[in-house]
Amino acid sequence: MDYFNERQGLILEYLREKGSASVHEVQQKLGIPTATLYRDIASLVRADRLRRSHGRLHYQQPTEVNLPLANCVMCGAGVNPRTALSIQLNDGRQAAACCPHCGLMYISRQPGVRSALVTDFLYGKMHNVRQAVYVLESQVQICCRPSLLCFANSDDASRFQAGFGGQVLSFEQAMQRLNHMMSLDSGSR
Numbered sequence: 709m710d711y712f713n714e715r716q717g718l719i720l721e722y723l724r725e726k727g728s729a730s731v732h733e734v735q736q737k738l739g740i741p742t743a744t745l746y747r748d749i750a751s752l753v754r755a756d757r758l759r760r761s762h763g764r765l766h767y768q769q770p771t772e773v774n775l776p777l778a779n780c781v782m783c784g785a786g787v788n789p790r791t792a793l794s795i796q797l798n799d800g801r802q803a804a805a806c807c808p809h810c811g812l813m814y815i816s817r818q819p820g821v822r823s824a825l826v827t828d829f830l831y832g833k834m835h836n837v838r839q840a841v842y843v844l845e846s847q848v849q850i851c852c853r854p855s856l857l858c859f860a861n862s863d864d865a866s867r868f869q870a871g872f873g874g875q876v877l878s879f880e881q882a883m884q885r886l887n888h889m890m891s892l893d894s895g896s897r
């Protein structure tokens with residue numbers, strides 16, 4: 709589930725074996741140019757996989773879900789871990805969206821998306837965005853409007869819908885409906 713490039717993978721692997729090392733040591737062992745290494749270290753620290761202290765780098769165990777600590781690429785809001793999407797771009801960068809509403813809007817407008825994982829609303833596990841099932845416009849409004857929540861499968865989504873309303877949709881359907889609603893919305897202003 710980690711989206712690190714090969715070089716960052718090597719850095720992590722080295723530190724996992726050693727537990728900790730100085731930046732200099734990592735640079736010597738792996739032969740990574742200083743500027744590149746500092747960039748890699750910065751992104752690994754942001755992703756919570758490395759910790760820096762007393763001039764050394766310390767390996768951090770991955771937590772179950774590793775979301776980049778970033779704001780939503782679509783609306784700029786803080787990312788709610790209950791509804792977050794983790795988006796992998798073709799150029800290797802990673803982006804986050806606050807909820808399926810923003811995530812699907814972003815994916816439909818941004819051709820450079822390679823893949824994305826979405827957090828299911830009931831269990832907090834990450835799923836491939838295309839295989840997840842969505843509920844649009846339920847009564848549960850916890851992020852952007854119209855509310856779009858994600859579920860692991862259609863059984864979960866239907867049970868949720870029975871209690872909180874809304875429409876159960878596939879990825880493609882959710883993206884279409886959302887884009888339609890959003891274009892009506894901006895047209896009326």
Ligand SMILES: [Zn+2]
Nearest residue numbers: 780783806810
């Ligand atoms: Zn957003």
Ligand SMILES: [Zn+2]
Nearest residue numbers: 806807851852
């Ligand atoms: Zn949102």
